[in-house]
Amino acid sequence: MKKIGIFWGSSTDNTTTATEFMKEYLEMNDHQVDIHNIADTDVDKILEYDNIIIGCPTWHIGELQEDWDSVFSDFEELDFSGKTGAFFGCGDQVGYPANFLDAIGMLAEPFMKNGGSLIGKCSRDNYQFTGSRALDKDDKLLGLGLDYDNDDEETCEDFMVMWLEEIIDDFKD
Numbered sequence: 001m002k003k004i005g006i007f008w009g010s011s012t013d014n015t016t017t018a019t020e021f022m023k024e025y026l027e028m029n030d031h032q033v034d035i036h037n038i039a040d041t042d043v044d045k046i047l048e049y050d051n052i053i054i055g056c057p058t059w060h061i062g063e064l065q066e067d068w069d070s071v072f073s074d075f076e077e078l079d080f081s082g083k084t085g086a087f088f089g090c091g092d093q094v095g096y097p098a099n100f101l102d103a104i105g106m107l108a109e110p111f112m113k114n115g116g117s118l119i120g121k122c123s124r125d126n127y128q129f130t131g132s133r134a135l136d137k138d139d140k141l142l143g144l145g146l147d148y149d150n151d152d153e154e155t156c157e158d159f160m161v162m163w164l165e166e167i168i169d170d171f172k173d
């Protein structure tokens, strides 16, 4: 059994739907999961977990979702040494192809810079977009992208299951 904290923000509830699905799936597989909406959570709370999942949609053409935006200056000061983190985000690859999932990159970069160990990178092959701040130097996405605007809910759930199965062993017991 692993203990995982999921921290998410959401403006139109897609990321909430994804967070609740992940919690249910992980709990079905006997893991302990606490979920915290960053809108009403102290950002320091993240450091209470060794295994962290962070979810943030991209809004307003390459911006963080507003609740993450409000805590970002504190988030980027946290010391993530010893923490294992996986990132996901909701976005719209058709409507915003040059900024798809930018928020994943904006949160994953300080996490890695401040000592965190990032897991759960994804191939860009499953998506169609032209640019993203979430791409690393090897052209891999720094986290899982979910596109509720263009994919149906079942497809998003399949993506989440595949990703969770891939990352779960890398979280600490």
Ligand SMILES: Cc1cc2nc3c(=O)[nH]c(=O)nc-3n(C[C@H](O)[C@H](O)[C@H](O)COP(=O)(O)O)c2cc1C
Binding pocket: 009, 010, 011, 012, 013, 014, 015, 016, 057, 058, 059, 060, 061, 062, 063, 065, 090, 091, 092, 093, 096, 099, 100, 101, 102, 148, 149
């Ligand atoms: C005004 C507006 C701007 C957006 N900007 C982006 C963007 O830059 N990149 C992206 O990938 N998605 C963008 N989106 C799509 C949202 O990220 C997407 O709808 C997401 O599922 C919303 O998540 P939420 O319901 O959890 O807030 C934008 C949507 C709107 C309405």
